Amino acid sequence: MRRAQLTTALIAVTGLLLAGCGGGGDSSDGDKKPASQQVANSEEVASTWPLTGLPVTGDEAAEKTYPVLVTKIDNTYSSAPQLGLSKADMVVEELVEGGLTRLAAFFYSELPTTVGPVRSMRASDIGIVSPVKASVVTSGAAGRTIARIKGAGIQFFQEGAAGISRDTSRSAPYNVFADLTTVAKSAEKDASRPEDYLPWGDEKDFPGGQKAVKIAATFGGGHTTNWTYDGKGYTNENTFAADGDHFPADTVLVLRVKVGDAGYLDPAGNPVPETKFTGKGQAMIFHDGKLVRGTWSKTDLKSPLTLSTRAGDLTVPAGHTWIELVPAATGNVTFTKQ
CATH class of the missing domain: 3.50.90.10 (YerB-like)
Incomplete structure (x- = not known):
């Protein structure tokens, strides 16, 4: 049976209720819930990453201040070497023109400072990124594609945005790269943790x-x-x-x-x-x-x-x-x- 979706935040329990249920203030490891983690304001947040299902460790939280950032990456010989894929949570490979493919690399738990070569969006990306309300990092897109992406309410960042630049040591159009730590500063997200992409x-x-x-x-x-x-x-x-x-x-x-x-x-x-x-x-x-x-x-x-x-x-x-x-x-x- 499919695991129930984890919510972004659980209702904070008052100190009185805690005393009534637990008593004694014992916070031993044996009493901690594996499906959540305690944070400073006494709320509990989901403790698995939405794009991998893996547990959140240390002091990190599964709810970030930025949305999932999906970066469109060229997937031809001309793209070599691709950078940043080792830090992706998930990758989707999709068909583009000429029988070639392009990668939609999903980043959330970790953001690389260099990822690419960044290429253009396609209408196919609407169904790929929408389930987690992701923002797209792209070199651009055809006019009608941009219209459809905007119509779907998808935020995107293209060449010219902060964090996206060209590497002059590479040949165009395979020389656009993104610093996702910089892009993330401009990205807007809703207040909740992204939904799990897969069951x-x-x-x-x-x-x-x-x-x-x-x-x-x-x-x-x-x-x-x-x-x-x-x-x-x-x-x-x-x-x-x-x-x-x-x-x-x-x-x-x-x-x-x-x-x-x-x-x-x-x-x-x-x-x-x-x-x-x-x-x-x-x-x-x-x-x-x-x-x-x-x-x-x-x-x-x-x-x-x-x-x-x-x-x-x-x-x-x-x-x-x-x-x-x-x-x-x-x-x-x-x-x-x-």
Whole structure:
């Protein structure tokens, strides 16, 4: 059964009630609730990160002063080396024009001072970022895309905003980078902790599946992302990330999605695709060297993602997840047992 959503703040309990319930003022570790942490004003806040489901440690809080910052990153040979991916909480890979892909890297628990190369938004991003009310860090976008992003109420920061600049040692347009610690100072958020992006669960709840060690997610048009399970997590075999700056994937979640036409051409004359991230489709969860098949569903663009099998609701083990939005009609996913 899907874990209930954690709220941002629990109602503070008065000192009188505490005395009546607990007595003696004993605050031993054994009495602490694992699902929350105490803060200075006596409120309790959710103690897991919304984009990983992992516990918050130390003096940190799961509610930040800034929103989730989704950075659009180029994912071609020209982007090498990509910077900042090791600090991302989650990554979504989406189809763009010419059969290529682009990354939507989600940052919340940690903000890098250098991330990129930053590229432009697509209408596909509305369904990707809206469930957590994220802001988008981008180099810009086509006029009609900007109109749709604004119409969806999504805050975005493009070239010219504080924290976004060009690296003159690189060639344009692959030379735009962002300092998210600076961008965050200008970002507005609502008062609450972001909702969990995925239905997070425990390792023990993950069903046994068939062995799957190597994965190939093909988006059509010639691009394939390859993964290998190394006994601890999944390694992206054809990543463009800098050495030591790879995304630490604990889970690879493949969602088969419908793709339509965004209604305009890119500067090279290629039709721009639009991922339709609503409805439902096939889901493949690769975790711990195993594959579990299921179904994903999303009522509308702002709705959270739910997962299920014939047996009922399905959760994703807490950790860092890479989501592949593979076109249902033109893409393909293969795997091998070794």
